[in-house]
Amino acid sequence: MNELYNEYSKYLKKKYGEKVYKLPVNLPVTCPNRDGSLGVGGCTYCAEVGAGFEMLENTLSVKEQLNKNMEYIREKYKAEKFIAYFQNYTNTYLQLEKFKEYINQSAVENIVEVSISTRPDCIGDEYLEFLSEFSKRTGINISIELGLQTVNYHTLKKINRGHTLAEFIDAVLRIKKYNFEICTHLIPNLPYDNMDDVIETAKILSALKINQVKLHSLYVIENTVMGTLFKKGELKLLSKDDYIERVIKFLEYLNKDIVIQRLIGRAPKENSLFVNWGISWWKIKEEIESEMIRKHTFQGAKVK
Ligand code: SF4
Numbered sequence: 001m002n003e004l005y006n007e008y009s010k011y012l013k014k015k016y017g018e019k020v021y022k023l024p025v026n027l028p029v030t031c032p033n034r035d036g037s038l039g040v041g042g043c044t045y046c047a048e049v050g051a052g053f054e055m056l057e058n059t060l061s062v063k064e065q066l067n068k069n070m071e072y073i074r075e076k077y078k079a080e081k082f083i084a085y086f087q088n089y090t091n092t093y094l095q096l097e098k099f100k101e102y103i104n105q106s107a108v109e110n111i112v113e114v115s116i117s118t119r120p121d122c123i124g125d126e127y128l129e130f131l132s133e134f135s136k137r138t139g140i141n142i143s144i145e146l147g148l149q150t151v152n153y154h155t156l157k158k159i160n161r162g163h164t165l166a167e168f169i170d171a172v173l174r175i176k177k178y179n180f181e182i183c184t185h186l187i188p189n190l191p192y193d194n195m196d197d198v199i200e201t202a203k204i205l206s207a208l209k210i211n212q213v214k215l216h217s218l219y220v221i222e223n224t225v226m227g228t229l230f231k232k233g234e235l236k237l238l239s240k241d242d243y244i245e246r247v248i249k250f251l252e253y254l255n256k257d258i259v260i261q262r263l264i265g266r267a268p269k270e271n272s273l274f275v276n277w278g279i280s281w282w283k284i285k286e287e288i289e290s291e292m293i294r295k296h297t298f299q300g301a302k303v304k
Helices: 008-016 062-077 096-105 125-138 153-158 165-176 195-207 225-231 240-252 281-294
Strands: 020-025 081-086 111-118 141-149 181-186 212-215 259-262 272-274
Touching (some): 008 259, 020 062, 020 111, 062 081, 062 096, 141 165, 153 165, 195 240, 225 272, 240 281
Parallel strands (some): 081 111, 111 141, 141 181, 181 212, 212 259
16 A cells, blocks of 8 residues: 655654654844845745744754753653754855854764755855765764745745745755755645645656655734734635645645655744644644545655
8 A cells, every 4th residue: 555645754764763853953043035135024924033933042052952952852752863953044044154153063962964944045055065064074964944835936926935936946956966855845725826836836846856845834923914914804815625635636746755744834822813723733634644545645646
C-alpha cells in the first residue's frame, strides 16, 4: 500500500537514525519587507512579531537559547539530536559578519543541522558560501526555509510579499549549487488563489526538486492588513473543507520524494481574529489523512 504522504518525522529518523527535535533560535533581526528597503508594512497577513512564535528572548545568546531549549526537550522527549532553527523574520537580512557570528555559535554538541528561515530575495551568495564552509568545518548539515506561499505572482502582489516567483526560482537554483536542502512555506487557501494555482504550485515545486514543504492555513491576526479587511467583512475566507480539498489536491500533484513538514500550521491564540476554524491543528491533520484514506489517494497519485 502507498503511504499517504512523505512524513518529516519519519524522514528525520531515517536520516539521523533517531528522533530529532527542532530548537527555535530568536535573533534580533527584522525583515526588508517591513523596514522599507524592499517594502513597507510587510506581507498583509504578517504580525509584528515576524513569522515565529514560542521562542526565547533574543537577548539571550544563540548558545544560551539552544542549551536552555535542549535541556527542556531532552528531559521531556528523551531526545539526543537537535536542529537549530533560525525561524523568526528574515535571518539572512543581518550583516554578513553578524550572521557568521550567530551561526558559528550554533555549533554546539548534539546539533546535527542548522535550519535558516528567510525570504527568496534575501539570500546572497556570500551567505551561502559561508554556510558551506561552516558545514564542512563542523559536519553540521544546512537547510534553508524559503517563504513563498503560492506560485501565483498576481497573488504574491496582492499579499504584498515584495517578490515574485522569479526571485524564488533564482534562490532555489543558487542554493541547489551548495546541495543544501530547501523547504518551502505555502498557504494553500489564500482567498485570491483557486485550485489551478494550488496544482501549479505542486508542479513547480516538484520540477524544481524542492526537498520539503510546510503548509499553513491562512490565519488572521490583529493589526495586519488582512485583520483590517477581515473586520470590515472584506476578506473572504475559505471553509475548512475547502482547505482539506486543496491540501489533498496539492499532495496528489506533488512528487512523492518531497518531504511534508506540516499539513497545517499552528498560530498563537493571542491577537488572533481567525485561526484554523477554531479547531486544533492536529484534528484537521487527522481529517486530511482520513479523507485521503477514504478517497484511496496519496502523495504523487497524479504525478505523470
Ligand atoms: S517576509 Fe516574513 S517576516 Fe517579512 S513581512 Fe513577510 S511574513 Fe513577515
